[in-house]
Amino acid sequence: MTEPTTAQPRALVTGAGTINPLGASVAETWQALLAGESGITALEEDWAGQLPVKIAGQVSVDLSQHLSTREMKRMDRCGQLALIAAREAWTQAGAPEVDPERFAVVIGSAYGGLGSTIEQDRVLAASGPRKVSPHTLTRLMVNGPAAWVSIDLGARGGARTPVSACASGAEAIVQAAEMIRSGAADVVIAGGVDASVNDLVISGFSQIRALSTRPGDPAEASRPFDGGRDGFVLSEGAGMVVLESEAHARARGAAVLGEVAGGAVTSDANDIVAADPAMQRRVMQKALASAGMEPADIGFVHAHATSTPVGDRLEGQAISAIFGTEVPVTSTKGHTGHLLGGAGALAAVVVLEALRTGQLPGTLNVEAVDAEVDLNVVTEPAFALAASARSGLVNAFGFGGHSVALVISGA
Numbered sequence: 001m002t003e004p005t006t007a008q009p010r011a012l013v014t015g016a017g018t019i020n021p022l023g024a025s026v027a028e029t030w031q032a033l034l035a036g037e038s039g040i041t042a043l044e045e046d047w048a049g050q051l052p053v054k055i056a057g058q059v060s061v062d063l064s065q066h067l068s069t070r071e072m073k074r075m076d077r078c079g080q081l082a083l084i085a086a087r088e089a090w091t092q093a094g095a096p097e098v099d100p101e102r103f104a105v106v107i108g109s110a111y112g113g114l115g116s117t118i119e120q121d122r123v124l125a126a127s128g129p130r131k132v133s134p135h136t137l138t139r140l141m142v143n144g145p146a147a148w149v150s151i152d153l154g155a156r157g158g159a160r161t162p163v164s165a166c167a168s169g170a171e172a173i174v175q176a177a178e179m180i181r182s183g184a185a186d187v188v189i190a191g192g193v194d195a196s197v198n199d200l201v202i203s204g205f206s207q208i209r210a211l212s213t214r215p216g217d218p219a220e221a222s223r224p225f226d227g228g229r230d231g232f233v234l235s236e237g238a239g240m241v242v243l244e245s246e247a248h249a250r251a252r253g254a255a256v257l258g259e260v261a262g263g264a265v266t267s268d269a270n271d272i273v274a275a276d277p278a279m280q281r282r283v284m285q286k287a288l289a290s291a292g293m294e295p296a297d298i299g300f301v302h303a304h305a306t307s308t309p310v311g312d313r314l315e316g317q318a319i320s321a322i323f324g325t326e327v328p329v330t331s332t333k334g335h336t337g338h339l340l341g342g343a344g345a346l347a348a349v350v351v352l353e354a355l356r357t358g359q360l361p362g363t364l365n366v367e368a369v370d371a372e373v374d375l376n377v378v379t380e381p382a383f384a385l386a387a388s389a390r391s392g393l394v395n396a397f398g399f400g401g402h403s404v405a406l407v408i409s410g411a
Contacts, residue, residue: 010246011177013257013408015093016349017085017191020237021057021336024066025088029346030353032335033361036381038219039336040233047199053211055218056197057235057337074135075148076113077195077236081342082145083152085238086189090153093242096252102186104157105150106176107240108168110341110398111196112142112161118200145193145238157185163341165398166304167265168192169239170344170406174263176243186248191240192345202234208273210308222338223365224305224331225312225377232306235337239345241352258352261391261409262291268401275311279403280318284393287405288322291391295323298407299389300360300378302347304397305331306338315395316373328385330378334364344396348406351392355410358385 018025021039022032032039039057048054059081064072066084075083086107116139123131138144143161150159158179162171169192176190205211212221212231222233241260249256264286268276288295301319305312319329332350339346354360360383369377394406 008181009183011180011243011260012246012249013241013259013352014244014249014254015089015242016257016352017088017092017240018238018346018349019059019081019084020339020346021059021235024061024084026349026353033332033350034359034382036364037335038364040218040222042218051199051202052206053202053213055221055233057233058197059236074138076116076139076144078109078113078115078193079145079148081195081236081238082107082193083148085191085240086149089189089240089242094254096187096244096254098187098248100154100156102157103155104179104185104188105146105155106160106162106172106188106190107146107149108162108164108172108192108341109142109145110163110165110168110194113140113144114196114201115198116140118198149189153189155189164402165400166338166340166343167396167398167402167404168341170348170394170396170404171265173241173260173345173348173406174265174404177260177263180243180245186245188243189240190243191238192342193238194340194342195236196340197234197236205234212307220365222307222334224303224307224334224363225316225369225373225375226366227368227370229307229309229312232308232333233337235339237336237339237346238342239349241348256411258355258411259409260406262287262293262407264290264405266403268403270401273399275314275397276401277314277318279401280315280397281321283403283405284318284322284395287393287407291407293391293407298323298327298391298393299385300328300330300354300392302351302392302394303329303331304395306333313370313372316375320374325374326376328360328378328383329375330360330363332361344394344404347394347396348408351394351408354385355392355408359383360385
């Protein structure tokens with residue numbers, strides 16, 4: 001391990017929360033992951049009938065059991081999911097007392113309230129402008145989830161919204177950690193969310209052949225790194241963490257879950273869709289450098305690996321170029337599908353749990369690793385990590401050439 005270039009305050013994790021196709025909490029999600037369960041099911045909505053893809057990962061719980069009638073009415077589903085996950089993380093952190101102006105929120109999203117946009121556009125077309133909801137504009141805002149969480153918890157130190165496609169949630173955590181390290185905030189809730197399982201998004205991704213059309217059991221469609229993968233499965237959900245300065249956490253005797261030890265963000269400046277593997281390698285190198293670590297210090301990697309034929313191969317080659325072929329690698333998108341802007345944040349929650357328990361969930365549905373991917377892909381449901389595995393790396397990539405890597409260490 002090398003020393004970081006500058007001594008900075010540590011960004012500790014004191015709370016985590018999630019709601020996703022596997023469960024409405026960290027505990028439910030973790031149990032389902034280790035059991036090798038899938039949250040991918042057939043779509044039952046009326047609008048799915050004409051679609052070329054009829055599977056997705058949807059949150060199955062009734063959100064009205066977690067939120068008030070007023071919250072259900074005023075917020076898009078995206079904001080609702082974010083608020084539920086943020087409240088879980090905040091509760092686990094012990095709802096710390098903090099100066100509101102030293103308390104911030106950073107929640108990323110790829111599409112924000114797109115569901116409300118589509119819904120109200122149809123109302124406008126069918127019934128005219130007087131039938132459009134007065135909540136339309138505040139529901140469709142991409143910054144809505146961050147705003148609602150800041151209002152709910154009283155955070156006045158900023159409510160930020162990185163919008164970097166499927167890297168949004170991971171980038172939010174990088175920004176939050178930077179706020180802690182720079183001294184701009186004492187506590188930050190950070191994460192990502194998306195709720196875009198609808199006919200427009202499914203149709204758009206289908207038109208570029210990004211989604212799986214595998215016949216048979218929907219639970220077998222998402223298969224990161226498998227030689228027979230044919231695309232990703234669209235999903236919804238949120239992942240959140242509470243970051244806290246070490247001084248603030250120690251002063252109140254907080255239980256520490258882990259640390260965001262480093263992170264980096266790069267942009268390919270190359271193509272709006274096609275990824276540049278050189279920049280994927282570069283972002284991992286920069287994240288390691290920011291944490292003062294070498295590749296050998298990383299015990300495992302949670303890959304972005306969405307189950308697309310090209311994307312998984314390029315990322316696999318980038319990972320092996322940095323870490324070699326022995327480091328354990330997983331992608332839980334086989335279980336959950338792709339949460340878009342929520343994916344990197346959920347991966348961060350998974351890494352924290354893996355470091356806490358010493359178990360790494362395997363990559364679901366891998367029958368044979370792609371011959372062009374030379375990696376130690378974990379396939380057993382609960383892989384026992386080496387005792388020396390004290391840190392893990394999370395990758396998150398998005399359309400637009402966005403690349404993010406996070407280094408997370410255990411408590």
